[in-house]
Amino acid sequence: MRRLRRAHGVRGEDILFDLREFRLPDGRELLLYGHAPHEGEVRACLPPAPDSGGGHLRWHPLRREWVAYAGARQGRTFLPPAASCPLCPAAEGRLGEIPFGHFEVAVFENRFPALTGAALPVELGGIETAPARGRCEVVVFSDDHHAGLGTLGEDRLALLLEVWGVRAEALGETYPYVFPFENRGEEIGVTLHHPHGQIYAFPFVPAQARRAAQAQAEAPVIEGLLRDAGALVVEETEVAVALVPPFAIYPYEMWIAPRRRVAGPQALDDAERQAMAGLLGRAVRRLDGLFGSPMPYILTVQCAPRGFEATFHMTIDIRPLRRDAGKLKYLAGVEQGTGVFLADVLPEDAAARLRAVPAGEAP
Ligand SMILES: [Zn+2]
16 A cells, blocks of 8 residues: 655645555456545455457548447446446445445546457558557446445545546556546436446547637637626636536537636646535535436546647536426437537526526535
C-alpha cells in the first residue's frame, strides 16, 4: 500500500487520498481509492475470462471515423440478480470482480474490453484496419449496490473526480484521448445495476472530440457560455456552474463546468472539485425528481485530447434519456440518418423546470 501524492497539484505535496494497488489472478490491475486506508484481506474472485485476443478497428470511409469490433464482448454478464452482482464486495458464496469485503472507489481493467493493449493487427482486403489498442477500465463508485451519484454524498463524488483525474492523467501518457463516462439505466443498455462507470483510453482522437477541441482552440466557447448563461443556469457557485447549454441536443441536458478553464478533472483545485461534486449530486437528484423516477442518462467527462490542453475547457455533460414521464428520447431517423438532433424541449424551459425541482441533500 502507498499513499498517493500529486507533486504538481495545487496542494503541493498534500496527501489526496489513499491508493491500494492489487493484481487480480489473471494479471489485470485493480486500484482501490479511498479517504481511509484500505486494509481488507483478500478474498476469492471470479476466474479469468477466456482470452479474446483483442478486437480491431475498421475505417468507415464515408463517416471518416473508426468503428471498433470486439466480438468477445457478447459473452459479458447481462443483468445478473443482485445476489450475484459481480461489482458487489466479495462475500461468502459470491464471486465478484473485486476480492475485498469493502471499498470506497474501485478501478479495474474490464474483463470484456473493447480496446486492449494486447490487440493485434488484422488484415482485411479492401478495408483499412488497425488493432483496437487502448484500455477499458471499470470505475465502481461504491460498494453499496443500491447507491448512485445522487445518493453518494459530496465527499465521495469529490473522490470520484480525483479518480477520474488521476486515471485521465495516467492513461493520457500512453493514449491520446481518455474518456470517462457513466451509462445509467436499462433504457440505455446498462448490463449491471451496481453504481459504476467506465473509462475508455483510445489510440486515436475520435472525430467528435476532435471537432469540439478544434472549436475551442479557435474561440473560448465554454467561457463565453458560462459568462452569458443567464436563464440557462440551473445552479451556480463562485467557482462552478450547472447549466442547460443553449444548444442542448437532449431534453434536460445539463453541463457542469468549472468557471476557470481547465483541461480535465486532474487540473481542478480543491474548491472547484468540491463545488463540482456538489453540483453533480444535486443535478442527478433534480433529474430523478423531474418525473418522479430514476432518470436514465449518459454522463460524459469531456477532457482535452492530447495537443489541446492549453485551450480545452472541461465539462461534465449529462444527457437524460427521458423527455417526459414514461417517454424516452430515441435517436431515430433524422438523428441517425443526418446527425441533426430534433429537440422537444427548449433549453431555457428545461433550465426553469430543473431549477424548480428540489435538489435536496444526499441521504
Ligand atoms: Zn452490486
